[in-house]
Amino acid sequence: MRYAPIALALSLVVGVTGSMGVAKSSSPADPRVEALLKDGRAALAKGDVGAATDNFEAALVIEPANNAALLALADAARRDGLQGKAIHYYREVLSRDPNNVVAISGEGGAMVEKGALEKARRNLTRLEGLCGKGCAETAELSAAIARGPAPKVVSAEAKMPTEKVETN
Secondary structure, three states: OOOHHHHHHHHHHHHHHHHHHHOOOOOOOOHHHHHHHHHHHHHHHHOOHHHHHHHHHHHHHHOOOOHHHHHHHHHHHHHOOOHHHHHHHHHHHHHHOOOOHHHHHHHHHHHHHHOOHHHHHHHHHHHHHHHOOOOHHHHHHHHHHHHOOOOOOOOOHHHOOOOOOOOO
């Protein structure tokens, strides 16, 4: 019993020291990355998905752990109609930060676009648990689920009739 106060103090010191090592460092963002993300978002706003993707990928090369660059890449992939690739980027962000509401909402939206409404509803439930029904990401995903997947547009060239040659 006489060692109890010392053991408690020692465990408290070890606990605080250990938690400080796990804490995230708040290193300032690289200005090159910020400039590339800004240029990429501007290109995406103009509709130039290729240039936006190039900027986002360059930002990711400079700083591979940048979640903002991955989220921007996912948005560009969705704009380009590559929902599977966008889901991959969203899941990479979620593997680093499981409670990232932007990534959960984006992944759910991409799933809706692919037609996976049940999985998107699971993301909506998860979002409602994290930030409630009043959250902008929750409202965005619930609206996407209500709209449903976009109908597939088929061009006339894709459905060329086959020529049948019949003899009499």
